[in-house]
Amino acid sequence: MKKKSVGFLFLGPISHIYHSISIAFHLSNYPDFDVTLFVSSELNLKLVNTISKSYKYHQCEIEYLYPSILHKALRLFKKRAHPRVRNVLQNNKNKLINFDALVLTDRHFINGGRKKPFYFLTGHGAGDRARGFTDTMKKFDFIFVSGKEKWQRMAKLNYISEERGCIIGYPKFEIVSLKKKNGTLFKNNNPIVLYNPHFNKNETSWYLWGEQILNFFLNNKNYNLIFAPHLILFSKETEPIDTKYYHSKNIHIDINSHALVDMTYTIAADIYLGDVSSQVYEFVGYKKRPCIFLNPHHAEWQDNSSFRMWKMGDVIDTMDNFEQALLKSETTHPLFYHIQKELIENTFSTTEQSAGKRGADAIVAFFEKNRTDCRSALCDNSLAR
CATH class of the missing domain: 3.40.50 (Rossmann fold)
Known part of the structure; x- marks a missing residue:
């Protein structure tokens, strides 16, 4: 045959x-x-x-x-x-x-x-x-x-x-489980926040809040930041990020490497910060940890199945609430643990x-x-x- x-x-x-x-x-x-x-x-x-x-x-x-x-x-x-x-x-x-x-x-x-x-x-x-x-x-x-x-x-x-x-x-989890462990990104034990904005202009937090977020971490060295956006957010831009952020020892910026897609950063981070990227499921699927979701477009998300992921953490509608959400993320995480567990079990067989x-x-x-x-x-x- x-x-x-x-x-x-x-x-x-x-x-x-x-x-x-x-x-x-x-x-x-x-x-x-x-x-x-x-x-x-x-x-x-x-x-x-x-x-x-x-x-x-x-x-x-x-x-x-x-x-x-x-x-x-x-x-x-x-x-x-x-x-x-x-x-x-x-x-x-x-x-x-x-x-x-x-x-x-x-x-x-x-x-x-x-x-x-x-x-x-x-x-x-x-x-x-x-x-x-x-x-x-x-x-x-x-x-x-x-x-x-x-x-x-x-x-x-x-x-x-x-x-x-x-x-x-x-299938992605199978590939990731076979790859070698990566080294540490920062020379301290401060909490690592992964900022992972999507590319879609109508949904991403980058164009409205991105610079404010980078500035927050630039001025708050007690946190480490991994800025790892969706792979195609800057695909048509040559120098989208000001060099001052690259020079900060507590900020790691990656806009175009394989590490953006092989779970290097979702594994390394302690806190997830994002909008509508599906990488949050990979982050929580690997290990249940605090999540903060950014809603600059004021989406009505509560009863919308397209925003199911936002049930896994705090959702902020204004940058005025950002620092407070970050400060309390560890203490409020137990409130979301069982929701994360349920969603992950239903998302990944x-x-x-x-x-x-x-x-x-x-x-x-x-x-x-x-x-x-x-x-x-x-x-x-x-x-x-």
Whole structure:
């Protein structure tokens, strides 16, 4: 019997790689599957090679995909970490449509053509934002979900069913558990605060409160600050942060390294400070600790499922309350401990098997149930993206 060919697409931000690559490594050890990891940037290639060292027995092939010549030329004048995903997909369509399945972390489909692979979605985070729940999900043949909370929300929207998805846990935790421990960032034992603003201008705290927050820590040396924003917050800016903050011994600034996405900072910090980034779940999932949420846009969050994470700590609507919230964060944390515990249990499913192995087993089971060569509803060109 011919082996099933499965391609894993790592064509976007490096942060996405952590959410599906362990599935690929486990799947590659099944004798009936050929697995290819596709990258389109040197940055992603480097990270894929680095992570692969922790899976010495994997059988994956790694292949570089290029954008069109025109797009490649235009990129010379733009600051982008990777080529546009849609351009890379279109330029390599004839290769990719011949795979039996493609595993995606986002929602970019191949444009045009009658033959289509099965599409699997892993997603790329554990957050609650409305943007993570859209009708595009109906176009996938199978969706991997980290826990029962997201499953229930997606099921209510008819995005998922027992035939079209399963809960596997959080593959990123598997990768992080294998990496070496990092050294200390500060030469003191003061509390470490992680400030992790999102990139979306309508939701981030950075543009309204960011400078005030940096100034607070600049003037309060009894705290250490890790400023580690979302990877793409400053992706189009060259020097977004004043050098005076870099020179402060109690402030560590990182706006573009791998450490932003490999949980280096969520593990190191004592207190989480942020807005709508899903990294707060990784922070609390690793260890339950105090959280402070910033609401400069005055979002009505209390009964909004897109702000479920804000139940895990104090929410401040004005910077006048910031210092007080920080001072009392340790003493008020017990009030939020059980809420954090409940939300984490509902967000991340854990079993004796790793998330990567559970995901690989699910792909194998999917093909056992779909032994014919006919493709899914995605064969309809009207659904192509």
